[in-house]
Amino acid sequence: xxxxxxxxxxxxxxxxxxxxxxxxxxxxxxxxxxxxxxxxxxxxxxxxxxxxxxxxxxxxxxxxxxxxxxxxxxxxxxxxxxxxxxxxxxxxxxxxxxxxxxxxxxxxxxxxxxxxxxxxxxxxxxxxxxxxxxxxxxxxxxxxxxxxxxxxxxxxxxxxxxxxxxxxxxxxxxxxxxxxxxxxxxxxxxxxxxxxxxxxxxxxxxxxxxxxxxxxxxxxxxxxxxxxxxxxxxxxxxxxxxxxxxxxxxxxxxxxxxxxxxxxxxxxxxxxxxxxxxxxxxxxxxxxxxxxxxxxxxxxxxxxxxxxxxxxxxxxxxxxxxxxxxxxxxxxxxxxxxxxxxxxxxxxxxxxxxxxxxxxxxxxxxxxxxxxxxxxxxxxxxxxxxxxxxxxxxxxxxxxxxxxxxxxxxxxxxxxxxxxxxxxxxxxxxxxxxxxxxxxxxxxxxxxxxxxxxxxxxxxxxxxxxxxxxxxxxxxxxxxxxxxxxxxxxxxxxxxxxxxxxxxxxxxxxxxxxxxxxxxxxxxxxxxxxxxxxxxxxxxxxxxxxxxxxxxxxxxxxxxxxxxxxxxxxxxxxxxxxxxxxxxxxxxxxxxxxxxxxxxxxxxxxxxxxxxxxxxxxxxxxxxxxxxxxxxxxxxxxxxxxxxxxxxxxxxxxxxxxxx
Numbered sequence: 001x002x003x004x005x006x007x008x009x010x011x012x013x014x015x016x017x018x019x020x021x022x023x024x025x026x027x028x029x030x031x032x033x034x035x036x037x038x039x040x041x042x043x044x045x046x047x048x049x050x051x052x053x054x055x056x057x058x059x060x061x062x063x064x065x066x067x068x069x070x071x072x073x074x075x076x077x078x079x080x081x082x083x084x085x086x087x088x089x090x091x092x093x094x095x096x097x098x099x100x101x102x103x104x105x106x107x108x109x110x111x112x113x114x115x116x117x118x119x120x121x122x123x124x125x126x127x128x129x130x131x132x133x134x135x136x137x138x139x140x141x142x143x144x145x146x147x148x149x150x151x152x153x154x155x156x157x158x159x160x161x162x163x164x165x166x167x168x169x170x171x172x173x174x175x176x177x178x179x180x181x182x183x184x185x186x187x188x189x190x191x192x193x194x195x196x197x198x199x200x201x202x203x204x205x206x207x208x209x210x211x212x213x214x215x216x217x218x219x220x221x222x223x224x225x226x227x228x229x230x231x232x233x234x235x236x237x238x239x240x241x242x243x244x245x246x247x248x249x250x251x252x253x254x255x256x257x258x259x260x261x262x263x264x265x266x267x268x269x270x271x272x273x274x275x276x277x278x279x280x281x282x283x284x285x286x287x288x289x290x291x292x293x294x295x296x297x298x299x300x301x302x303x304x305x306x307x308x309x310x311x312x313x314x315x316x317x318x319x320x321x322x323x324x325x326x327x328x329x330x331x332x333x334x335x336x337x338x339x340x341x342x343x344x345x346x347x348x349x350x351x352x353x354x355x356x357x358x359x360x361x362x363x364x365x366x367x368x369x370x371x372x373x374x375x376x377x378x379x380x381x382x383x384x385x386x387x388x389x390x391x392x393x394x395x396x397x398x399x400x401x402x403x404x405x406x407x408x409x410x411x412x413x414x415x416x417x418x419x420x421x422x423x424x425x426x427x428x429x430x431x432x433x434x435x436x437x438x439x440x441x442x443x444x445x446x447x448x449x450x451x452x453x454x455x456x457x458x459x460x461x462x463x464x465x466x467x468x469x470x471x472x473x474x475x476x477x478x479x480x481x482x483x484x485x486x487x488x489x490x491x492x493x494x495x496x497x498x499x500x501x502x503x504x505x506x507x508x509x510x511x512x513x514x515x516x517x518x519x520x521x522x523x524x525x526x527x528x529x530x531x532x533x534x535x536x537x538x539x540x541x542x543x544x545x546x547x548x549x550x551x552x553x554x555x556x557x558x559x560x561x562x563x564x565x566x567x568x569x570x571x572x573x574x575x576x577x578x579x580x581x582x583x584x585x586x587x588x589x590x591x592x593x594x595x596x597x598x599x600x601x602x603x604x605x606x607x608x609x610x611x612x613x614x615x616x617x618x619x620x621x622x623x624x625x626x627x628x629x630x631x632x633x634x635x636x637x638x639x640x641x642x643x644x645x646x647x648x649x650x651x652x653x654x655x656x657x658x659x660x
Contacts, residue, residue, distance in 0.1 A: 023116070026552035030561060031120040033554035035140045036203035038147075038174040041124055043559060048117045055110060061560045062098065062572055065579075069097050097578065100571035109570035113563040116552055143175045150182035158184040165189045169212065170196060173203035177212075190216070195248060196594050198527060200587045205556065224250040224597075226533050228280025231603050235596045238619045242589050252280075285623060286538075286606035296326060299540055299606045300333035303521060306604075307339065312536055314340060318522040320529050320595050321540035322616075328464060330523050330540065335464075342520040343467060344528060351497040355459075355468055356475060358383055360494040362449055366430070366437040367488035369405040376404055383453050384426045390419035429453065442490035443479040526595045537599035541607040543588050543615040548577045556583050585615070592616050 034044060047057045059079045067074055070089060078085045082100055089096040100106060131137055137145060150157075164185045166172075169192030172180075180188070190212050197206030224232055229252040240247055288298030299319065306312040319330050327343060334341045350356065358381035364374035379386045379394060386394070393414050394407060401407035408427060415423065429452035436445060450456065450472070459468040482490055522534065553562045555576045562576035596603065607620050614620075 022550070023119070026116055026563075027119045027123055030116060030552040030554065031124055032140075033203075034120070034559070034561075035124075035144070036173055036175070037554060037559070038144070038178060039559050041121070041128075044117065044121050044124070047559070048114065048121055051111065051114050054114050054117065058110070058560060058572060061555075061558045062575065065555070065558060065560070065575065066096070066098060070094070098571050098575050101569045105568055106570050106572070109563055109565070109568045109573060112565075112568065113552070113561060113573075116563065117561060140175070143179060147175060147179050147182060150179065154182065154184050161185050163187045163189070165191070167191050170194050170206045170209045171199045171204045172208060173205060174208065175203075177208050188216075193248070194246075195243075195590055196530065198530065198587055198591050198594055200556075200583055206590075220248065222248065222250055223253040225253045226600055227597060227603075228252060228254065228601060230280045230283055231596070231599055234283040234603065234623060235593065238596065238622050239589065239593060241622055242619060281602045283623070284602075284604040285620075286604055287609055288606050290608035290611045292326070293329070295540065295542060295606070295608055296329045296333045299330065299538060300337055300339070302604065302606060303334060303538055304337050304339060306536065306538075307521075314519055314521045316535040317538060318524065318529070318534040318536070318598070319538045319540060320524060320526055320598060322526045322543045322591055322595065323540075324525050326540060326542075327523055327525055328467070331467070332464065334521060334523075340520040342522055344522055344524040350471065350474070351494065353471055354381075355471060356494070357498060359446065359449070359472075359475060360491050360498070363437070363442065363445065363487045363491035364495070366434050366445065366449075367486070367491060369430075369434060370403055372398060372404045379404075379426070382458060383449075383455070385422045387416065387419055390415050390422070393419075437487045440487070441479070441483045442485060442487045443476060443483060445487045446476060446479055526591050529598050530594050533598055533600050535600050536602040536604070537595075538604045538606060539595050541592075541595075541605050541614070541616050541620055542611070543591065545613055545615055548581055548584075553577065553580050555579055588615050589619070592619060 047054055059077070063074070063078055066078055066085065070092070074085050075088055076084045078098060078100075082098075085098075086096045101109075131141060161183065162185060164180065164183055164187070166180060166189065169190040171192070190209065192209050194206045194209055197204060197209070227235075232250050232252055236247065236249055286298070286302050288295050288302075303317060303319065306317060307314055319334075321327060321330060331341050331343055358378065361374045361377040361381065362383060364371050365378045369375065376391070376395060376398075378384060380388075380391045390412075393412050394404060397407040397410075397412045398404040401410050408423065412423070429449075433445065433448055433452065436448065440448075455472065456469070459465050459472070462468060479490060482493065485493065524532075548564050549566060551564050553564060553573075553576055554560070555562070556579055560572070560576055562573040563570065564573050564577045596605075605620065605623070607614065607617070609617070609621075611617065
C-alpha cells in the first residue's frame, strides 16, 4: 500500500523512474522505522507542519543527544553557537559527535528529508484508510492497537492473569515492551540473553532488556547445557576483547558435579567453576584462500574430509553462514563434491526467487497480454529463453507496434535463428493458454504452464534442481489454497508479496542423493540457526562490512530522522548514521556469538586470515596459540587457489537466462 501510494505521488510530479524507485523505498523504510519505534502519527504530523517546525524539532532532539554524550547541560545551543559547544567537549577531552556541514548543504539535505517525511505522513494516512476499508491490520498496527486498548481499558482484564513469562526478551522492541508492561499482572518473569540479540533490523533493542534487568531482581544463569568446555572457552577467548566485563562467562554443565547441588544455580557455579575441566574436541581453525568462491570451495573440501576421512556422519554436520547470499553457494559446492545437502529454509525471500517472479510474470502476461512489463520479464526468463540482444530488439519494436505483444504478432526483424525458434515455441503455447487464464483456477493454469514449457526438465538440468522443484511445489500448494482467486488475482497476490519483500523462506530442499535429511549436511544462515544446536558445526566465519549510504534512517533512541546521501551531506545525518552503525556493529558481534554457540561437540571455524573486509576477523585472531590445536592450513589447492571453483554468471550476458 505504501509503495503504491508513494509511486503514484512520484508519478504525479514527473519524478524520473530511478529516483522514484529510491524515493518509494526510503518513504517505506522511514515510515516502518517510525512505526516500529512506537512514535505516533500525531508526532510525525507535528514535526512536518512546516519546514521551520521540522528544523526546530530536529535541533532540540540533537541537542539532547549532544548533552547525553557530554554528560551535562551544554553552555549553548549547538545551532546558535556551535563553536562554544565544540570547545566544551574539548575542555573535557572529548570529541564532539556532531560536525555540521556548510549551511547550504545542511539546508538542502534537510529540505529533501522534510519532503520524504511529508510523503511518509500522507502514506501513513492512506495506509490507515486502507486498514479501515479492508477491516485488517498489519503486525505493527496490531501491536499498537493492543497497547492502546490495554492502556485505556486495563481494568477489563485485571485479575484474569496472575503471572507473565516472556522468553527471548532481548529481541523485543519498544512497542512490545509497552504492551507487556501494560498487562495488569502481579508478577513478571523476563528471560533472555543480551548476547544473542540479533534483530535490530526489525526494531529489537537489547538495551531495553538491560534496562529491565536493572529494574528487577535478577538471576544470571551460567551453566551451558549444550556445548563442550573447549567450545565455551574458545567463544570466551574470541569475544572477551570486544565485550570485556559485559561477557557472560558460561560453564559446561556436562562437567558439573551431579551430587549435592545447591538450590541456587549461582551458588553452584561459584562452588564448581574453578574445578570444571575444558572438555571435548579442540576447536578447529580452517584457514582457507581469500575470495568468495575460494572460501566456499575450501569449506566444501573441509566438510568432505570430515565425512570421507574422519567418518563423521553427514547428518551430524551443519554449515552456518552469516550471509544469506552464500547459502546457495555452499549447497552448490557441496553438491559438486557429491555430498548430499539440505537447506533449512534459510535462503533469500521465497517470493523474490527468480523462478517465482518469472512464474508470476507468466500468469500476469497470460491474464493480460497488453501488460508489457510482465510480458518482457517473461521473454527474458528461462521459460522462454530469449537472449539479451533479442530482448532489446523486442523492446525497441514494441514502441513502433504499440506494445510488446503486438510486436511479437507482427514479427521482430533482426532476431537470431535461436531467438526466432524460441519465439515460435513461446507464441505456440502462449496462444493456447491465454484464453484459459480467465476460465481455470491458478493451480490448473500453473500445471499447464509447467507442461507446456517442460519446466520439470529445465529445473532438472540445473545444479540446484532440488530447491527449484521444491519451490515450485510450494507455489502449487499456495495456488491450491487460493483456488477462489483467478490466475490474475493470484498473480497480483504474488506481486504484492514480492513488493513487501515478505520474509517467507524457501521450501526445505534435500538433494536427490539423500532420501531424507538423516543423511544430508545441513546449511543455514546465522539468524535461522538461533535456538538450534548440532553435533558438528562448520562456521563460514565471514561477515561483510555493513555500510550506511543513500538511506533514510531514524535514530535508535530518539525521533530524529536523517538522510544519508553523499551528494548532499549533513552533520545531523552523519551523527545519526554513526549511532545506527554502532548498533549494527554491536549486532555483528552478537551474530558471531550465536553462530559459535550452536555446536554441541565440535566446532570448525573457517576463514581467510588475510581478508580485511571480514568484520569478524579481529575476534578470530584472538583464537591463536592453544586454541588452534585443530588448525588446518590451506584448505583448497596447494597453490593457494581453491581446487573446485564455483562458476558465477555475469549480470550482463547475452546468453539465455537459466535457473540456479
